[in-house]
Structures are given as C-alpha cells and as structure tokens.
Amino acid sequence: MGFKKGFVWGAASASYQIEGAYKDGGKGLSVWDTFTRKENTIFDKSNGDIACDHIRLYKEDVSLMKQIGLQAYRFSISWPRVINFETGKVNPEGIGFYDRLVDELIANGVDPWATLFHWDFPYALYKQGGWLNPSSSDWFADYSRIVAEKLSDRVKNWFTLNEPHCFVNLGHKDGIHAPGDKLGMKQIFEIIHNALLAHGKGVQAIRNAAKSPVKIGFAPPASVCCPATNSPRDIEAAVRGNFTGEVQNIWSLDLWLDPVYKGNYSDDTLSRYAEFLPEIKDGDMKTISQNLDYCGVNIYQGFSVSGEENNQIKRIYHDTGYARTAIGWPVVPESLYWGAKFLHERYGKPIVIAENGMSSTDWVFRDGHVHDAQRIDFLERYLSSLKKAADEGVPVDGYFHWSLTDNFEWAYGYTERFGLIYVDYKTQKRTLKDSALWYKKVIETNGDAI
Numbered sequence: 001m002g003f004k005k006g007f008v009w010g011a012a013s014a015s016y017q018i019e020g021a022y023k024d025g026g027k028g029l030s031v032w033d034t035f036t037r038k039e040n041t042i043f044d045k046s047n048g049d050i051a052c053d054h055i056r057l058y059k060e061d062v063s064l065m066k067q068i069g070l071q072a073y074r075f076s077i078s079w080p081r082v083i084n085f086e087t088g089k090v091n092p093e094g095i096g097f098y099d100r101l102v103d104e105l106i107a108n109g110v111d112p113w114a115t116l117f118h119w120d121f122p123y124a125l126y127k128q129g130g131w132l133n134p135s136s137s138d139w140f141a142d143y144s145r146i147v148a149e150k151l152s153d154r155v156k157n158w159f160t161l162n163e164p165h166c167f168v169n170l171g172h173k174d175g176i177h178a179p180g181d182k183l184g185m186k187q188i189f190e191i192i193h194n195a196l197l198a199h200g201k202g203v204q205a206i207r208n209a210a211k212s213p214v215k216i217g218f219a220p221p222a223s224v225c226c227p228a229t230n231s232p233r234d235i236e237a238a239v240r241g242n243f244t245g246e247v248q249n250i251w252s253l254d255l256w257l258d259p260v261y262k263g264n265y266s267d268d269t270l271s272r273y274a275e276f277l278p279e280i281k282d283g284d285m286k287t288i289s290q291n292l293d294y295c296g297v298n299i300y301q302g303f304s305v306s307g308e309e310n311n312q313i314k315r316i317y318h319d320t321g322y323a324r325t326a327i328g329w330p331v332v333p334e335s336l337y338w339g340a341k342f343l344h345e346r347y348g349k350p351i352v353i354a355e356n357g358m359s360s361t362d363w364v365f366r367d368g369h370v371h372d373a374q375r376i377d378f379l380e381r382y383l384s385s386l387k388k389a390a391d392e393g394v395p396v397d398g399y400f401h402w403s404l405t406d407n408f409e410w411a412y413g414y415t416e417r418f419g420l421i422y423v424d425y426k427t428q429k430r431t432l433k434d435s436a437l438w439y440k441k442v443i444e445t446n447g448d449a450i
Contacts, residue, residue: 001391003447008111008398009439010072011065011420012355014118014162016048017407019078021055025093028080030120031130031171035178044413051408053428055097060430061405062104064421068436069443072111074354074400075101076118076162079143085124095150102154113400114151115159115219116144116202119167119178126179131172131191131198141201148209156214159296159354160202163221164195165251176411188250189276196259196288203290215293219354220256223248224302224335224342228316237307237314242342244268246313247305253343261347263289294397295343298355302335325378327359327409327416333381340389340396350395356382357402359409359416362433370422370433379435383442383450401439405430 016032023029036047054061065073081094098114105112117140121130125139133139144160170177173188183191203216225241225248227234241247243254245268254266255273263285270277304316318324323331340351358378362370383399390396406419414425420436423429441449 002387003390003396005446007396007446008072008352009443009446010070010074010111010113010398010400011068011404012074012400012402013054013404013407014076014115015078015081016051016118016120017403017409018052018054018405019081020048020050020053022047022049024055025081025097026084026091027078027094028083028085029123030078030080031123031126031178032120034123035180038180041180042411042413044415046408046413048408050425052405052423052425057428058097058101059104061421062101062108062110064430064432065105065110065404066108067432067440068420069440070110071443072113072157072398072400073105073404074113074115074159076115077147078120079117080120080122080124082146083122083143085122090146095146098147099150102151106154111157112151112155113157113159114147114155115162116140116147117160118162119171121167121179130179131168131194132187134194136194137197137201140198141205144202144205145209148206148214149211152206152209152214153211156212158206158214158216159219160199160206160216161195162219162354163298164192164199165221165256168192168195169250185273185276186278189273190278192256193278193280193284196256197284199260200288200290203292204287207290216290217292217294217296217352217354218257218260219296219298220253221298221300222253222302222335222339222343223251224299224332224339225305226302226332226334226338228304228306231307233307234305237305238338239342241305241313241315243346245272247315257295257343257347259285259288261289261292261295261349292349294352295347295349296352296354297339297343298402299335299339299353300356300358300402301329302332302339303330325358326361327412329358331358331378331381333385335385336382337385337389340386340394341392344394350397351389352397353386353399355400355402357418359418362406362417362422364422364424364431368431370431372433372435375433375435376438379439380450383447387447387450
C-alpha cells in the first residue's frame with residue numbers, strides 16, 4: 001500500500017532558530033532574546049541574533065526547497081515580530097515578512113504550513129505574567145486572529161502550539177530553556193491549562209478569521225513507549241506508558257492531548273495530579289477541545305517497555321553502546337510506527353509527523369559536499385517504520401523533516417546540526433547535504449524509494 005496519494009512531504013523550521021534580525025524592522029524582544037543573554041544558559045554562549053539570516057536570505061532558502069522538491073514547508077511566526085507591544089498595534093514590517101515568504105513559497109510550488117507559536121514568547125507579555133496570566137490565552141487568540149486575517153487566503157494548514165510539553169517543562173519548571181524559570185507544580189499546572197486554553201482560542205480565532213477553508217492541528221512531542229514484544233501484555237503496557245503518568249510523569253501524552261482531542265483531563269491526570277490542578281471554569285474544556293483536522297506530533301525517539309505479571313510497567317533501557325545521534329538521543333525507528341498507531345487509535349485523527357530527524361556531526365568535505373550517510377540511514381529506518389503504519393491502515397497524511405537548515409538548537413546553540421542544508425554561520429553559505437538529495441528521490445517516488 002505505502003504512502004497514499006496526496007501524502008505531503010515537507011521540512012520544518014522555527015522563527016527564532018533561523019530568522020535573525022532580532023530587533024530589526026520593529027521586532028520586539030522575545031524571552032529567547034533575553035534568556036540567551038544570561039550567563040550559563042547556552043552551551044556555546046551563542047544566541048539567535050543572526051542565526052541563519054533567513055529574514056534576508058529567505059528567497060535563497062525557498063529556492064533550495066524547490067531544488068529538494070519539497071511539497072510543503074512548515075515555518076513558525078514570531079509573535080513579537082508581528083505585534084508592536086509598545087503601541088499595541090500590528091507591526092506592518094513584521095507581518096509583511098511572512099506575507100512575502102508565503103508568496104515566495106507558493107510561487108515556487110511549496111505549500112506553506114504555518115505554526116503560530118514555537119516558543120518565542122513576547123518578553124513584553126512575559127513581564128505581565130506570561131503564561132501564568134489568566135489573560136494569556138486571550139493574548140494568543142488576538143495574535144492568532146491578526147495572522148489569520150493576513151495569511152489565511154493562501155495558508156491552508158495551521159498548527160497552534162509547538163511542543164507545549166517542552167516550553168512549559170523545560171522553560172518554566174526545569175529552567176533550562178527560556179524564560180529560565182523554576183516554578184512549583186501548582187504554577188506549572190496553571191500554565192498547562194492556560195496554554196491549552198490558548199490553543200483552543202487560537203483555533204477559534206483562525207476559523208473565525210479564515211478567508212478560505214483551513215485545516216488546523218496541534219504539534220506536541222512524543223518520546224514513544226514501544227512494546228518490547230508484540231505480546232498483548234507488552235502492547236497494553238506501552239499504551240499505559242504513553243497515556244498515563246506511570247512512566248513519563250507530566251510528559252505523558254494524555255495530560256496534554258486528552259483535553260484537546262477528548263474534551264477532558266484523563267482520569268489518571270485527575271487522580272494523579274489532583275492537588276496541583278487549577279480551577280477549571282465552565283466552558284474551559286469546550287474551548288480547549290475545538291475540532292481539529294489532524295493530530296500532529298513530533299517524534300525523534302522512544303524506548304521499550306514490558307508488562308510485568310504484577311501489573312507494573314518495566315522500562316527497558318537501551319543496550320550498552322546503543323545507537324544514538326550526535327545530540328545523544330537513542331535511535332528508535334519503531335517509535336514512528338507505534339507513535340502513529342497509538343495516537344490514531346486513541347484520538348481517531350489522521351496523523352501528521354510534524355517533526356522528525358537527527359543531529360549529526362556534519363561538515364563540508366574536501367570535495368565541497370556534505371556526506372551525511374548516518375542521517376540517510378536514520379531516515380530510511382524511521383520512514384520505513386512510518387510506512388509500515390500506513391501499510392496497516394493508519395491514516396498518515398504527511399511528514400516534515402526537522403529541519404530544513406542547520407540552525408540555533410536552543411540551549412545547545414550552534415553545536416548540533418539537524419538540517420538537510422548545511423549552513424556556514426560565518427558566511428551564511430548554504431550547501432545541500434547528501435540527505436537532501438536522497439530526500440528528493442523519496443519525495444519523487446512518494447516513498448517507494450525507501
């Protein structure tokens with residue numbers, strides 16, 4: 001069976017990681033602009049002030065997308081670039097960039113997929129309480145409306161929030177991402193609820209402002225619990241591992257996705273975290289659970305679990321010397337199969353892999369090329385796993401490689417390279433890696449080349 005006709009092959013990026021121009025054209029500061037200026041926050045003491053200079057070089061980047069044969073490009077929009085919080089008005093130069101980017105993509109046969117929030121929260125709003133402020137969901141809804149009014153005549157596919165697990169847990173609980181806070185669990189659950197409300201209100205705002213039919217999704221991450229064997233007991237353990245807090249605690253998928261797709265916090269969440277949950281007002285869950293068109297998910301890795309005779313779940317750690325990427329994440333191709341399968345079975349939506357890829361120790365060889373054989377092998381393994389899910393009837397609608405270009409990798413700075421395109425950060429020269437040329441063949445054959 002393979003990938004269905006109309007399957008979408010794309011690549012993804014995020015505004016802070018590539019755009020640069022951090023205070024040009026009326027852009028305000030984001031929490032990442034301020035976080036990177038604190039001591040000991042970024043591994044190589046770098047920041048996204050210039051990054052890949054995408055604001056200036058976007059036409060070249062779109063041209064490279066066309067060379068690769070990308071059918072779609074998932075980009076994110078910088079909230080503080082779009083709204084001037086000193087005046088409270090739309091920044092015409094900021095929104096104008098995305099307007100031009102969308103036109104350039106379409107002119108080159110690349111379908112624009114927009115993500116409204118990929119972590120660069122406006123610093124001006126952070127000073128007003130950020131995601132802890134009860135008004136934060138309304139702030140996001142207003143921003144969503146502004147962007148949709150400008151772009152929805154051409155942008156048909158939208159994501160609201162990218163990886164809320166990460167910007168909440170890493171940024172507000174662990175303090176290792178922006179804004180660098182270390183809050184208590186009660187505050188964390190207030191932020192979770194406000195972020196989920198923002199998602200729901202964002203969906204409403206997009207649909208209300210849309211100038212043409214749109215499809216909307218949500219892009220959480222998943223470190224997938226995979227069954228150690230195909231026995232019913234291990235599969236049941238894997239389901240519990242993904243959708244209860246038994247194994248992954250507040251990273252569990254049910255905590256974040258059940259409200260969005262089922263309209264309620266799971267029984268496990270309600271019992272496990274009862275002391276931390278905020279007041280849930282009338283209408284909150286209805287707002288959060290707007291109808292979505294697909295279930296987006298970012299999957300890079302996973303781990304195995306088995307079901308024990310005492311009804312406990314045993315996490316099986318990776319073998320000594322296990323295969324891992326440059327960033328240290330384990331190579332677990334079956335995570336795409338089980339992740340797509342489990343998410344569709346629970347939520348009943350078509351699956352879009354909104355991010356998948358690997359960091360590798362890439363450099364330009366003496367022949368002028370970037371030979372990233374490990375990335376090609378990684379992708380062959382993972383996409384074969386996704387193809388298996390499609391063969392078995394899981395409705396998989398698309399796949400977005402992370403990332404289009406090498407870029408600023410958050411707390412790792414520029415030390416990790418995930419791109420299909422190599423970036424020399426001193427000169428901003430772009431070089432297509434071998435994996436980009438391999439991916440071109442995959443796209444041309446709709447995955448049959450795998």
